[in-house]
Amino acid sequence: MSGSIEVRGLSRTFHTTVRRPGFLGAVRSLVNPERVAKHAVTDISFEVQPGELLALLGPNGAGKSTTIKMLTGILTPTAGEARVVGTVPYEERERNARNIGAVFGQRTQLWWDLPVRESFAILRDIYDVPADEHASRLREFDDLLDLSSFWDTRVRHLSLGQRVRSDLAAALLHDPPVVFLDEPTIGMDVVVKEQVREFLRYQVEERGRTVLLTTHDMTEVERLAERVVLINHGRLVLDGTLDEIRRKFGSTWQVRATLADGHAPVEPWPGVVLVRRDGPQVVFGPDGPAAPTVHQALKQVIERYEVTDIALDEAELEDVMRAAYVQAGDMAADMAGDVAGDVAAQAPARTQGG
């Protein structure tokens, strides 16, 4: 059985108390607190198909964690609706709990004082997993995550990488069709990160699980996600493939060519600009909204000039995302209108990385 996620018009507003500055202000807030509404998530809609891995991206405080909390049933939305494998998570939390697994960054759900394997056993009983199924799944996870080297160690003595691997295993032991991962690889070394990615890829491709992932690691996104949803200031600004994002925000390619004739005249043409020239070495870049893609530009250069060598630099995904976050911020603000945008800009602290 595989699962899917449907989100329609989901919104969440938090009410917080504004603190007045200064000592007298603190006392006044104590007596007469002033409440203010903060829109953490506004009117978000998207869908995740069974067996798909979707990366939910956005800068800190964009509303990613708030969205995940609503989908796991920990938070009720102020408006809109969400369904996970046909269940409304915040209405039927326990039923939803059987369908999902979740890891929240560095917060561990393991029992601090017990060996990891004991935590697995407790979870097995909590989720009613048959013993043989539990054992075989544990073997499978051990092959991928190398758990047996430390699963008799007490959780308090594990390194971060070991603990997050254990937490991932713990979240998937009951075979949930849908998995939510809120920054799972934060703070881990490259080897462990790769191991975790491999594990996730296996879970999606071989086991057909649906995964919703938030991360700030662009390598991870490149390696894992076919599709991304970009949110900023609590609003959805883009839902598409990585290529689409590159096309939209990543217009920073460069084509470097070495001309056969070092003195040949070089002219820019519509959509392409000459960035630099140093003898036979020329560098072209995109110009304006009508710029060709990097591949079209490559073709055009070869057609126009006789070249002995040619190379292209595509913008790193990280640069693309930086551009996307900045532009998307403006877009979100435009969508929200000026007043709401101001408030959303100061999303409450608890959604940040939480």
Add this chain to the structure above:
Amino acid sequence: MAMPSALRAWRAARVTPLGELHTPPRMTAALLRLTVQVVLVASLWRGLYAATGTTAGLDREQAVTYAVLAVLATRVRELDQYSGRDTVLQHMHFGTIVYWYLRPLPPQRYYALRALGEQIYGFAWAIVGYAVCVAAGVVQPPKSAAVAGVFMVSLLLGQWVLYYIMLAIDQLCFFTLRNGAAMLILIFAQNLLSGVYAPLWFFPDWFITLSSFLPFQATLSVPLSLHVGRIQLSDAGTQLAIQAAWVVVLALLTRLVWRRAALRVISQGG
């Protein structure tokens, strides 16, 4: 479903004892602490009674028995709960409380199972301590089999009431308490009003009247007074009924608070 759910209960219940067994120094520490505490408390009360005959209806042996039993009884829930990072206070602090609400096991049932395991584990300690103290003549055994029986029932009810009181204190962490010091003070107050530090009989009348309206004396003062014979068998029925009434009242109250706590988590997102 009966079989798996029994097993389920067993796993959650044994978290505390298992954690202790994995940490032998902690058990040694508990043994040392219990021994020293019993010796100190027994000598203190003997010393206090050196110049006094019977006071507040308790003679020397009754007072010493009461005080030592109180030390043993606090052992039942006096565990190093924080070391397991599984208290509500810590889960709220680390943000891991969300996982309690992400499982198909309701948080209130998980909490109850954990507490049950903890209380049974502590009870094993208390029983061994009791046997040793009776053998050493520090504690006088109950006067009759009837007293022993009533004491057992009352002790059970008392532990039940205690569970709800500790639960209520933990539940406060969902709403307001972020401070371990406040927890310690609350637990001190709870101990004092239960008669752990000194039998409530010693206190002024207004204090006894006040505490008769509160659930705390039902946890320890009542069963121990039955044991030492300060509450007569003829009054036992009333006392047991009051204890049972507290169980019902607190059960309803804490159940209500669990519901509010869930709402709180769900409206704030843990």
Add this chain to the structure above:
Amino acid sequence: MSSQKSWSTPLFSLKPWRTVWRITKLNFRSQLEYRSEFLMMIAIGAIWQVSVIVFATVLLTRFTGMGGWESADVLLIAAIRMLAHGLFVLFLGRVHGLSRHIQEGVIDTYLVRPMPVYRQLQLQYFPTNAIGDLTVAVGLMVGALTRSELDWTAGRITYLIICVLGGMLLEAALFTVVACASLRFPAADYWGRWLEELLGTFGSYPLNVLPKAVGGFLTFALPLAFVAYFPAAVLTGHGHDTGVPYWLAAASPLLGAVAYLGTRLLWKWSLRHYTGVNG
């Protein structure tokens, strides 16, 4: 740890103390931030006050003349102990319960800041409950002094004040030892809580009601007799029947100061050997 050096300004420099004051003010304000908790701490303080006073009077009225002491004199032991404890909680109380913070890695953060770790530790938060503790303690002290039949000369009052400060330092010393241990063993917190319980339970009686061995234990193994019992004995004329030489009992406050300085050195040493938590 070289960060420690940069603050080795002369003892008389006011700058660090101005910082301490400023942070304390901020801490107090942050206590006001959590509205319900602040109000609740006050309520809890009230429960605490009533219970302690009731407890003290219980023992005094039930067991008059315990250990050959007048009840007003026993009250003085309790008052010294409570006042010393209240001041400890206010000024140095954050060493207690340190283990949990160590597990969260706060020491690592403190080590990279240019302020002594011990001071940063004390500035963690404002102990709202100390207000309650001190209110009771002052009340108890006033009660003890008014009921006392001693002639309160300037010399006696000075000695009393010194004793209270000495008691505070001794309690701080004991908890600093536990804190040093918890830098290495997380379970040390457990001993800290036991220590608090022992101080609370046995710190306020004339210890000569206990058998000699037990009294000796509470004098030499766990020196809680020096917090309030010996000073009160010296003040009330019981100084010669405490079981220790008179000069030793009289030197209690000095002992507290020496013990505190000693444990501060121990703390420095332990911090140098601190290896961090969880790799």
